[in-house]
Amino acid sequence: MRRREFLQAAGFAAAGITSGCAARKLPVAAGPPPPASRGPMAAALPRPLPNLALPRISWDRVIRTTIGLRPHRDSGFVLRPEKFDGKTVIHNYGFGGAGMSLAWGCGLMAAEMALEHGMPAGGVRRAAVLGCGSPGLTAARQLQRRGFQVVIYAASIPPNTTSNMSLAGFTPTAGLVEAGRRTPGWDAQFRRAAELSYTELQLLAGAPGYGVYWIDSYNATADPRASQTRGAGGGNPAGDLLPDHLNPGRGREIFGPGEHPFPAPYAVRTAALAIEPSIYLQALVRDFILFGGSIVIRKFDTPRDLMLLAEPVLINCTGLGSKTLFNDQELVPVRGQLTHCIPQPEVRYRASGRMPGSSVSAGINPRSDGLCIGNMAERGNWSLEPDEEVRRQNVEAAMQFFGQMRPPSGPPAPHPAMSGRSVPAIESFYGVES
Numbered sequence: 001m002r003r004r005e006f007l008q009a010a011g012f013a014a015a016g017i018t019s020g021c022a023a024r025k026l027p028v029a030a031g032p033p034p035p036a037s038r039g040p041m042a043a044a045l046p047r048p049l050p051n052l053a054l055p056r057i058s059w060d061r062v063i064r065t066t067i068g069l070r071p072h073r074d075s076g077f078v079l080r081p082e083k084f085d086g087k088t089v090i091h092n093y094g095f096g097g098a099g100m101s102l103a104w105g106c107g108l109m110a111a112e113m114a115l116e117h118g119m120p121a122g123g124v125r126r127a128a129v130l131g132c133g134s135p136g137l138t139a140a141r142q143l144q145r146r147g148f149q150v151v152i153y154a155a156s157i158p159p160n161t162t163s164n165m166s167l168a169g170f171t172p173t174a175g176l177v178e179a180g181r182r183t184p185g186w187d188a189q190f191r192r193a194a195e196l197s198y199t200e201l202q203l204l205a206g207a208p209g210y211g212v213y214w215i216d217s218y219n220a221t222a223d224p225r226a227s228q229t230r231g232a233g234g235g236n237p238a239g240d241l242l243p244d245h246l247n248p249g250r251g252r253e254i255f256g257p258g259e260h261p262f263p264a265p266y267a268v269r270t271a272a273l274a275i276e277p278s279i280y281l282q283a284l285v286r287d288f289i290l291f292g293g294s295i296v297i298r299k300f301d302t303p304r305d306l307m308l309l310a311e312p313v314l315i316n317c318t319g320l321g322s323k324t325l326f327n328d329q330e331l332v333p334v335r336g337q338l339t340h341c342i343p344q345p346e347v348r349y350r351a352s353g354r355m356p357g358s359s360v361s362a363g364i365n366p367r368s369d370g371l372c373i374g375n376m377a378e379r380g381n382w383s384l385e386p387d388e389e390v391r392r393q394n395v396e397a398a399m400q401f402f403g404q405m406r407p408p409s410g411p412p413a414p415h416p417a418m419s420g421r422s423v424p425a426i427e428s429f430y431g432v433e434s
């Protein structure tokens with residue numbers, strides 16, 4: 001028996017699909033020939049099939065639909081200081097669909113700019129941060145780490161910020177910039193921000209209470225090569241901005257027909273760095289307060305209002321608010337909509353795919369606050385009301401696609417921290433220096 005035949009037979013058997021078994025019918029194997037590369041162990045050992053719990057998606061399990069307006073600028077985020085009378089305002093906003101991904105790095109660079117303001121007579125540096133979403137909170141923490149006393153001023157705080165409406169994963173180029181509007185200076189800022197943020201998020205991954213972790217992500221597809229191209233940019237034409245090691249789709253593996261439970265010929269598995277916004281933002285608020293910060297609920301209408309603040313340095317993280325507050329007419333909302341079903345702790349993987357002939361892609365993101373379905377990017381729409389038609393399409397596409405998934409034959413895959421990884425042999429640690 002050739003290896004591929006063996007894997008297929010093993011796959012069907014492991015999934016309980018043998019003659020006489022009443023399992024659902026699998027799609028006929030079709031599509032391009034399987035890619036050759038499967039990692040160094042592939043030639044020796046058949047891989048275990050991913051034993052994935054079935055998502056339960058139905059209208060009576062839908063618990064809420066959320067809307068968020070991504071703060072997009074065609075020329076990318078703004079990160080620069082500006083003088084207003086005696087104050088320095090450091091702008092740090094306009095992150096489009098990447099504000100959860102880039103915030104730590106941009107926050108660090110904003111803090112470096114704040115340090116250039118000079119040491120005050122009393123020896124205590126003070127700064128105000130405007131805005132309490134992901135960019136505001138991380139900038140505030142970076143300032144605290146550098147010895148600043150920080151006050152956050154914001155019209156709204158978690159759980160009522162755009163950042164709370166995020167999906168959210170490490171997608172540093174998503175909806176961020178138009179390729180033709182980039183400059184070498186902006187590219188350099190972006191790359192540094194992406195590196196710094198990735199490092200910071202990795203340090204938080206697995207730390208209890210932050211809601212940051214690695215998770216397997218499957219893209220079910222007829223053409224695994226197309227999936228590779230799309231993954232490289234996080235869905236953005238600015239994909240060449242990212243060095244390979246920051247590519248959101250890491251550890252790429254391809255499962256062929258019969259080797260996976262999805263209703264498509266292939267499934268591409270990558271590892272994704274995920275953030276649970278409600279846990280993460282609450283943890284950032286907690287840390288900010290623990291390190292002596294305070295939060296004032298306040299809305300500013302003009303830059304003149306800001307001149308009354310006691311702090312000499314202000315970091316502007318107001319996102320879309322900068323359109324009116326600082327008259328940035330390039331800012332435009334890109335509306336997103338997520339529908340959540342009752343949480344399913346046993347579903348420990350992300351997945352996306354599309355039924356043949358359907359124009360709507362189906363996707364699930366499991367989080368502790370719900371099984372998250374669908375997404376959208378609608379430019380220029382300021383409405384915070386759910387679009388019922390989009391909601392219907394997203395839920396129905398997910399019901400159709402995941403309703404065709406093959407049930408698991410055994411206990412579901414282990415926790416994301418361990419999923420898909422084999423435990424290295426003890427010998428592999430011999431001779432390792434720390």
Ligand SMILES: Cc1cc2nc3c(=O)[nH]c(=O)nc-3n(C[C@H](O)[C@H](O)[C@H](O)COP(=O)(O)OP(=O)(O)OC[C@H]3O[C@@H](n4cnc5c(N)ncnc54)[C@H](O)[C@@H]3O)c2cc1C
Nearest residue numbers: 068099100101131132133155156162163169300319321336
């Ligand atoms: C559906 C969806 C999915 C997403 N997925 C991802 C993802 O996977 N990965 C990722 O990295 N990003 C993702 N994003 C993008 C991310 O959520 C945003 O980039 C980020 O939240 C923007 O943060 P912000 O600080 O600009 O906005 P906010 O979080 O809204 O924060 C702005 C703050 O400024 C305050 N403010 C504004 N104006 C004023 C004013 N005049 N006076 C006082 N305070 C003011 C607000 O009250 C608020 O506190 C997604 C977004 C959406 C909607």
